[in-house]
Amino acid sequence: MAFDVIIIGSGLAGLAAALELAPHRRVALVSKGALRSGASQHAQGGIAAPLGPGDSVAAHLRDTLEAGAGLCDANAARAIIDQACAAIGWLQAQGVAFSTEGAHLHLTREGGHGQRRIAHAADATGRAIIAALVARVEQQPAITVLARHCAIDLLLSGAPGSRCHGVRLLDLDRGLRRDIAAAQVVIATGGAGQVYASTTAPPSATGDGIAIAARAGARVANLAFTQFHPTGLHHPRADGFLISEAVRGEGGRLCLPDGSRFMPAHDPRAELAPRDIVARAIHAEMQRHALDCVHLDIRHQPRDFLLAHFPLIHGRCLALGLDIATTPIPVAPTAHYTCGGIATDIDGRSSVPGLYAAGEAACTGLHGANRLASNSLLECVVTGRAAARDILASPLATPSGAAMATAVAPAHAAPADAAAMAACVARQRQALRASMSRDAGIVRSDASLRRAADHIRALRRALEAHDPADDGLALLELRNLALVADLIVGDAQARRESRGAHFNQDWPDRAEAATGQAAPP
Numbered sequence: 466m467a468f469d470v471i472i473i474g475s476g477l478a479g480l481a482a483a484l485e486l487a488p489h490r491r492v493a494l495v496s497k498g499a500l501r502s503g504a505s506q507h508a509q510g511g512i513a514a515p516l517g518p519g520d521s522v523a524a525h526l527r528d529t530l531e532a533g534a535g536l537c538d539a540n541a542a543r544a545i546i547d548q549a550c551a552a553i554g555w556l557q558a559q560g561v562a563f564s565t566e567g568a569h570l571h572l573t574r575e576g577g578h579g580q581r582r583i584a585h586a587a588d589a590t591g592r593a594i595i596a597a598l599v600a601r602v603e604q605q606p607a608i609t610v611l612a613r614h615c616a617i618d619l620l621l622s623g624a625p626g627s628r629c630h631g632v633r634l635l636d637l638d639r640g641l642r643r644d645i646a647a648a649q650v651v652i653a654t655g656g657a658g659q660v661y662a663s664t665t666a667p668p669s670a671t672g673d674g675i676a677i678a679a680r681a682g683a684r685v686a687n688l689a690f691t692q693f694h695p696t697g698l699h700h701p702r703a704d705g706f707l708i709s710e711a712v713r714g715e716g717g718r719l720c721l722p723d724g725s726r727f728m729p730a731h732d733p734r735a736e737l738a739p740r741d742i743v744a745r746a747i748h749a750e751m752q753r754h755a756l757d758c759v760h761l762d763i764r765h766q767p768r769d770f771l772l773a774h775f776p777l778i779h780g781r782c783l784a785l786g787l788d789i790a791t792t793p794i795p796v797a798p799t800a801h802y803t804c805g806g807i808a809t810d811i812d813g814r815s816s817v818p819g820l821y822a823a824g825e826a827a828c829t830g831l832h833g834a835n836r837l838a839s840n841s842l843l844e845c846v847v848t849g850r851a852a853a854r855d856i857l858a859s860p861l862a863t864p865s866g867a868a869m870a871t872a873v874a875p876a877h878a879a880p881a882d883a884a885a886m887a888a889c890v891a892r893q894r895q896a897l898r899a900s901m902s903r904d905a906g907i908v909r910s911d912a913s914l915r916r917a918a919d920h921i922r923a924l925r926r927a928l929e930a931h932d933p934a935d936d937g938l939a940l941l942e943l944r945n946l947a948l949v950a951d952l953i954v955g956d957a958q959a960r961r962e963s964r965g966a967h968f969n970q971d972w973p974d975r976a977e978a979a980t981g982q983a984a985p986p
């Protein structure tokens with residue numbers, strides 16, 4: 466249990482950091498689920514890089530800044546996009562087989578991109594990437610995988626904001642708490658989609674890393690900007706399944722149930738406008754016509770094309786009784802991506818010494834107020850590796866003495882009324898998610914944000930009555946969801962304007978200068 470670096474999270478950002486650090490450092494790779502439990506595994510569309518003929522870093526940057534609605538950090542965005550082609554090369558070197566067309570990578574197009582720029586592995590890009598990287602990790606003796614271990618909090622040398630020298634974990638199988646020490650900790654825990662009732666994000670996306678960092682005194686930024694994906698599959702058994710933006714990139718049209726197309730009336734870029742615009746347009750049409758969903762029509766493409774480009778979507782829809790070659794797909798906006806997070810520089814350094822963050826948990830300034838499609842896998846690879854390189858450049862340090870010993874303590878015995886307690890936690894989680902979707906979702910108002918804030922305040926007060934030492938996974942996650950919801954609503958209330966993924970109907974215009982809680986360093 467002696468490590469140089471602890472990485473919390475085994476999605477793309479965590480795996481990229483681990484592979485860059487090994488064999489030079491002893492790495493603990495911690496995941497509260499299995500190695501493949503994060504959002505990365507579910508990524509469909511692909512990863513953006515200016516690889517096409519006539520494309521350039523400048524053009525990719527332009528589209529990124531445009532989607533980010535004036536809130537990107539242009540220098541950070543340029544630095545990340547500069548590394549995009551190298552990131553694709555690195556993934557290929559790890560064994561990722563992207564879809565090809567002749568001798569070249571096949572590039573698809575997604576909303577907000579001025580041209581074809583998305584490298585992909587059919588429509589299951591995340592699965593292909595994670596399979597290749599996990600195989601590499603499993604061959605690397607310098608990496609110790611601690612699966613089914615949930616990070617609870619960071620070990621600090623003093624008050625919040627002081628040096629981080631380890632992590633307190635809950636071993637989910639044995640019910641043990643243990644403190645493990647390391648000179649550096651990388652948070653790569655993904656986003657907080659589970660704050661909302663409907664989301665494409667996996668169950669692990671409870672914002673733990675953001676909450677853990679905030680409790681440790683790290684700066685967080687831009688949490689008002691939850692990106693809603695315009696086209697979540699609308700079906701009782703969809704289970705958060707996403708209909709990739711690439712379907713619109715290949716000509717899919719959004720229609721009302723009577724077959725009429727509506728996007729051209731909302732934006733000249735129609736179905737390929739940035740996600741916030743498409744999601745709000747669908748939301749408005751659903752409200753206007755009292756609909757639960759709209760339709761995405763890709764029937765003009767032959768079945769062979771659909772099977773070649775969208776085998777996952779075709780198969781999943783068919784299993785639900787929807788043949789996308791003959792039937793329009795029912796879709797509705799759903800929470801998808803956490804644009805804000807732990808404020809970091811482009812080397813992943815947070816404001817807490819010794820603490821790094823990468824991937825969706827971090828806020829580097831690349832996404833600003835709205836993420837450009839397929840820029841997040843890119844950010845995971847570039848910043849995960851950059852954080853690792855920054856750690857490698859610092860002298861190999863022994864973690865501070867106090868935390869060197871591994872303290873193992875049993876978690877407190879489950880209370881006698883454990884079943885009633887579990888049901889109560891589940892109810893509170895559901896109520897929080899419903900409140901966030903209703904009052905802090907795609908369209909917000911001052912009054913709705915106040916209602917959400919009141920709900921969160923009452924929940925957090927109730928949670929304070931519990932001794933955190935008694936928390937099992939469900940309560941740990943609820944505590945984190947409540948804190949992240951508070952940060953989202955607080956940031957939204959601080960913004961007296963609408964911008965990117967944040968829309969407040971009482972402040973519908975974009976202000977000259979953005980306001981908010983904090984900006985990336």
Ligand SMILES: Cc1cc2nc3c(=O)[nH]c(=O)nc-3n(C[C@H](O)[C@H](O)[C@H](O)COP(=O)(O)OP(=O)(O)OC[C@H]3O[C@@H](n4cnc5c(N)ncnc54)[C@H](O)[C@@H]3O)c2cc1C
Nearest residue numbers: 474475476478497503504505510511616655824825839842
């Ligand atoms: C359905 C879907 C499709 C997408 N498609 C695309 C796409 O085509 N292109 C694109 O660029 N982006 C896409 N995205 C977004 C992208 O997949 C994610 O932003 C990205 O994969 C996040 O990677 P990550 O490494 O930051 O986190 P994740 O992959 O989410 O991994 C987080 C890890 O942290 C672990 N964890 C969380 N909390 C704790 C804790 N307390 N203790 C220990 N471990 C913890 C989890 O178990 C998991 O291992 C998609 C997202 C979804 C949901």
